[in-house]
Amino acid sequence: xxxxxxxxxxxxxxxxxxxxxxxxxxxxxxxxxxxxxxxxxxxxxxxxxxxxxxxxxxxxxxxxxxxxxxxxxxxxxxxxxxxxxxxxxxxxxxxxxxxxxxxxxxxxxxxxxxxxxxxxxxxxxxxxxxxxxxxxxxxxxxxxxxxxxxxxxxxxxxxxxxxxxxxxxxxxxxxxxxxxxxxxxxxxxxxxxxxxxxxxxxxxxxxxxxxxxxxxxxxxxxxxxxxxxxxxxxxxxxxxxxxxxxxxxxxxxxxxxxxxxxxxxxxxxxxxxxxxxxxxxxxxxxxxxxxxxxxxxxxxxxxxxxxxxxxxxxxxxxxxxxxxxxxxxxx
Amino acid sequence: xxxxxxxxxxxxxxxxxxxxxxxxxxxxxxxxxxxxxxxxxxxxxxxxxxxxxxxxxxxxxxxxxxxxxxxxxxxxxxxxxxxxxxxxxxxxxxxxxxxxxxxxxxxxxxxxxxxxxxxxxxxxxxxxxxxxxxxxxxxxxxxxxxxxxxxxxxxxxxxxxxxxxxxxxxxxxxxxxxxxxxxxxxxxxxxxxxxxxxxxxxxxxxxxxxxxxxxxxxxxxxxxxxxxxxxxxxxxxxxxxxxxxxxxxxxxxxxxxxxxxxxxxxxxxxxxxxxxxxxxxxxxxxxxxxxxxxxxxxxxxxxxxxxxxxxxxxxxxxxxxxxxxxxxxxx
DNA sequence: TTGTAGGCGTTATCAG
DNA sequence: CTGATAACGCCTACAA
Numbered sequence: 001x002x003x004x005x006x007x008x009x010x011x012x013x014x015x016x017x018x019x020x021x022x023x024x025x026x027x028x029x030x031x032x033x034x035x036x037x038x039x040x041x042x043x044x045x046x047x048x049x050x051x052x053x054x055x056x057x058x059x060x061x062x063x064x065x066x067x068x069x070x071x072x073x074x075x076x077x078x079x080x081x082x083x084x085x086x087x088x089x090x091x092x093x094x095x096x097x098x099x100x101x102x103x104x105x106x107x108x109x110x111x112x113x114x115x116x117x118x119x120x121x122x123x124x125x126x127x128x129x130x131x132x133x134x135x136x137x138x139x140x141x142x143x144x145x146x147x148x149x150x151x152x153x154x155x156x157x158x159x160x161x162x163x164x165x166x167x168x169x170x171x172x173x174x175x176x177x178x179x180x181x182x183x184x185x186x187x188x189x190x191x192x193x194x195x196x197x198x199x200x201x202x203x204x205x206x207x208x209x210x211x212x213x214x215x216x217x218x219x220x221x222x223x224x225x226x227x228x229x230x231x232x233x234x235x236x237x238x239x240x241x242x243x244x245x246x247x248x249x250x251x252x253x254x255x256x257x258x259x260x261x262x263x264x265x266x267x268x269x270x271x272x273x274x275x276x277x278x279x280x281x282x283x284x285x286x287x288x289x290x291x292x293x294x295x296x297x298x299x300x301x302x303x304x305x306x307x308x309x310x311x312x313x314x315x316x317x318x319x320x321x322x323x324x325x326x327x328x329x330x331x
Numbered sequence: 332x333x334x335x336x337x338x339x340x341x342x343x344x345x346x347x348x349x350x351x352x353x354x355x356x357x358x359x360x361x362x363x364x365x366x367x368x369x370x371x372x373x374x375x376x377x378x379x380x381x382x383x384x385x386x387x388x389x390x391x392x393x394x395x396x397x398x399x400x401x402x403x404x405x406x407x408x409x410x411x412x413x414x415x416x417x418x419x420x421x422x423x424x425x426x427x428x429x430x431x432x433x434x435x436x437x438x439x440x441x442x443x444x445x446x447x448x449x450x451x452x453x454x455x456x457x458x459x460x461x462x463x464x465x466x467x468x469x470x471x472x473x474x475x476x477x478x479x480x481x482x483x484x485x486x487x488x489x490x491x492x493x494x495x496x497x498x499x500x501x502x503x504x505x506x507x508x509x510x511x512x513x514x515x516x517x518x519x520x521x522x523x524x525x526x527x528x529x530x531x532x533x534x535x536x537x538x539x540x541x542x543x544x545x546x547x548x549x550x551x552x553x554x555x556x557x558x559x560x561x562x563x564x565x566x567x568x569x570x571x572x573x574x575x576x577x578x579x580x581x582x583x584x585x586x587x588x589x590x591x592x593x594x595x596x597x598x599x600x601x602x603x604x605x606x607x608x609x610x611x612x613x614x615x616x617x618x619x620x621x622x623x624x625x626x627x628x629x630x631x632x633x634x635x636x637x638x639x640x641x642x643x644x645x646x647x648x649x650x651x652x653x654x655x656x657x658x659x660x661x662x
Numbered sequence: 663t664t665g666t667a668g669g670c671g672t673t674a675t676c677a678g
Numbered sequence: 679c680t681g682a683t684a685a686c687g688c689c690t691a692c693a694a
Contacts, residue, residue: 002671013681018673026679048445049387050671052380053686058444060423069409071402071609078400081424085437090444092391093412093424106416113389113421114379224612252613259615278402281555282583282613284590333687344665349689359663381687384670 001044010038021046052114060090061305062110064103065121068095071277072247072294076121076148079298087306089116098124098189104135117143117305123150123161123192144308146301149292150192151317158308159317160301162292164193167322168200169207171272171290172244174324176208178331180242180270183210184234185217186227186254187246197246197274216240220250227253228260235261241269248273248280251287255329271329285328292322332375341369352377383445391421392636393441395434396452399426402608403578403625407452407479410629418637420447429455429520435466448474448636454481454492454523475639477632480623481523482648489639490648491632493623495524498653499531500538502603502621503575505655507539509662511573511601514541515565516548517558517585518577528577528605547571551581558584559591566592572600579604579611582618586660602660616659623653 003021007014012031019027020035027035038044052058063080065073081091094110096103103125110118118139125147127133133152139145140156151159168185175183185201187194198217205213216238220230227250231243243254251273255265263269265285273280276291297320304314334352338345343362350358351366358366369375383389394411396404412422425441427434434456441449449470456478458464464483470476471487482490499516506514516532518525529548536544547569551561558581562574574585582604586596594600596616604611604620611618628651635645 004671014672015674015681015683016679019680022673028679031679045443047384047671048443049380049383049389050686051673053378053384053671053688054673056380056686058380060444063424067409068399068412069402069406071400071405074402074405075400077424078398078426081399081426085425085440088440090440091424093394093408093422094416095409095412109416109419109421112376112379113391249609249613256615278580278610279613282580282610284587284615334689335687345688346665346690347663350664353689357663362663378687381670382689384672384687385689387670 001042002047006035006038006042006044009042010035056114057116058090058114059088060092060113060115061117061119062092062094062113062115063119063121064094064096064107064110064125066096066098066124068093071249071279072275073121075277075294076298079295080119080121080148080302083299083302087302100127100132100135107135107139111139111142115143116309117146119146119148119301120150121148123147123194124189126150126152126192144305146305148297148301152192153316157316158301158304158314160297160304161193161317161319162297163196163319163321164292165196165200165203167290167292167324168197168244168246168274169204170200171324172201172204173208175242175244175270175272175330176204176210178270182238182240183216183242183244183270184238184240185244185246186220186230186250187217188220188222188250190219194246201244220253222247222249222253224249224253224256228257231257232261243269243271245272246274248275248277248287248289251289251329252279252283255283255285255287265329266331270331276323276325280325280327283329288327288330289325290322291325293320296320332373333378337366337369337373337375340373341366387445388447389421389445390419391423391444391446392448392450393423393425393444393446394450394452395425395427395438395441395456397427397429397455399424402580402610403606404452406608406625407629410626411450411452411479411633414630414633418633431458431463431466438466438470442470442473446474447640448477450477450479450632450636451481452479454478454525455520457481457483457523475636477636479628479632483523484647488647489632489635489645491628491635492524492648492650493628494527494650494652495623496527496531496534498621498623498655499528499575499577499605500535501531502655503532503535504539506573506575506601506603506661507535507541509601513569513571514547514573514575514601515569515571516575516577517551517561517581518548519551519553519581521550525577532575551584553578553580553584555580555584555587559588562588563592574600574602576603577605579606579608579618579620582620582660583610583614586614586616586618596660597662601662607654607656611656611658619658619661620656621653622656624651627651 273289607622
């Protein structure tokens with residue numbers, strides 16, 4: 001059943017059928033009714049592919065992330081998809097993992113579907129060298145590109161991100177004000193946002209006269225038990241009375257480490273997480289964390305995309321501040 | 332840049348270009364090289380829409396779930412997408428929430444994109460009445476439909492699910508054998524799988540001579556604090572020394588309730604979760620739970636889809652058993 | 663092995 | 679307001 005069949009049955013031309021289909025106002029109410037009735041009777045639905053071919057768009061955007069089962073990324077995807085759907089765009093999801101070659105390869109999967117735009121969720125998509133970012137520039141040559149929680153300067157590339165540096169800096173500052181004399185900082189990766197967080201920690205250390213800020217930051221494995229082991233090992237070389245982490249999962253590990261060592265939280269040992277995810281409230285005691293406003297980030301990004309698709313000019317970079325959520329792991 | 336431009340530049344017909352594009356073996360190596368070179372030089376990519384129009388497929392499937400930020404659903408989506416991508420299918424994600432009208436509406440979003448198949452993740456898509464399931468039957472009239480963790484009999488509908496009833500029954504049985512005399516069961520919803528789990532609990536109660544099995548099962552709100560409040564209230568009317576739950580988040584709430592009341596886990600109070608999610612190990616003590624094998628479910632479903640697309644005949648229903656994971660909240 | 667021509671189902675541009 | 683007709687870009691018999 002196609003537009004020709006409908007046009008025949010309704011006794012009009014395909015052009016008229018198409019007009020009815022697209023809600024054009026240049027159709028008389030009478031013929032409109034007639035056509036709609038025939039469509040109804042045949043439960044006709046227009047062919048999306050033919051439509052796309054003519055319009056060169058399927059009203060679909062691509063969402064790339066390293067791992068959609070990560071609690072933080074999962075919620076970002078949730079909000080993005082919701083907002084896009086609200087604007088009647090469909091979302092194609094693609095999890096690329098953390099390897100550059102895979103990212104490139106799976107980007108093609110999306111690009112080959114002619115998506116209208118691309119969201120790269122997580123700063124791990126921004127590589128260190130111009131050359132390794134070539135794939136992003138190339139993508140931006142075809143469709144508008146949005147980087148969430150990361151930043152890269154380039155034509156047709158837009159970044160929406162939280163001021164992670166400031167957030168960690170404030171958090172560290174607060175911890176020190178509340179009694180920590182020797183905090184350590186734990187991170188998983190040094191992506192763009194990873195570096196910014198680290199910088200925040202070091203800045204706060206410096207400001208508070210803690211000289212060896214650099215020597216107090218560590219890359220640490222994330223599964224809870226590995227984090228515990230790591231801290232237990234670290235204890236042999238270094239004294240520390242607080243643990244600032246780059247995400248809630250690391251914080252859970254830190255809490256469990258402290259509990260297993262019989263340290264009192266927060267009196268003897270303070271812990272902070274990042275992301276304000278479910279994990280932070282599932283822990284006992286509940287974890288003080290940074291709310292980096294995923295939902296705001298996603299709704300903002302989608303609304304910016306809509307403006308771009310409207311032909312408007314938008315800033316290359318939009319940054320917003322985080323919120324500190326005080327719970328039971330800090331004084 | 333289209334197939335005509337390439338054909339002109341290469342001095343061949345569009346048919347030949349198309350053959351090269353599709354890896355036909357009926358092209359001489361010489362002309363193939365020639366054509367490939369021209370494509371390369373112009374960094375030509377075929378237009379997906381035109382292609383789809385002829386083939387009537389974009390190699391894309393739709394994934395529906397209530398809420399992709401839910402830890403369990405998020406991991407299901409992750410595995411589904413991974414497997415589909417492996418078979419070079421793209422995934423369109425759509426979160427419908429729990430309202431029937433929304434489910435119907437957003438199903439259209441996917442159907443209107445002419446996806447090749449549909450995955451409904453979570454048994455909440457299967458409604459109580461034939462009439463309310465009409466939207467599923469209708470969808471199945473257009474493309475193969477897979478229901479994950481739920482079951483509905485119907486043409487072109489395939490279910491892949493874990494034997495939840497058996498799992499909860501075994502878990503309850505184990506708890507009783509390990510000392511519980513008065514367990515309660517907590518659930519969030521009575522979806523298909525929700526009902527099966529509940530049935531498992533009641534069956535085990537009966538088997539073990541606990542007469543009021545029905546009176547010991549409760550619908551309970553999920554956010555951790557609400558669960559705690561609920562149990563604290565329940566305590567006034569009922570004695571219970573163990574809490575079997577329908578998902579890990581409820582279990583976390585139960586653990587926190589016990590801790591807040593100073594009950595010793597597991598000596599005085601046992602708790603079990605469901606899903607073997609990150610939450611179960613982030614809790615302290617770590618939660619005994621049911622591993623319902625999300626990954627297996629997803630890889631199985633995708634592999635079944637591939638068989639369907641291959642024209643093979645597959646069973647309407649595939650069921651597999653769960654695994655009990657013993658941790659620190661049970662004796 | 664290669665080329666021609668028709669079809670896929672729309673949308674859009676003209677005339678009328 | 680309506681209709682004819684040409685795109686849109688690719689695939690695939692069928693011919694050569």
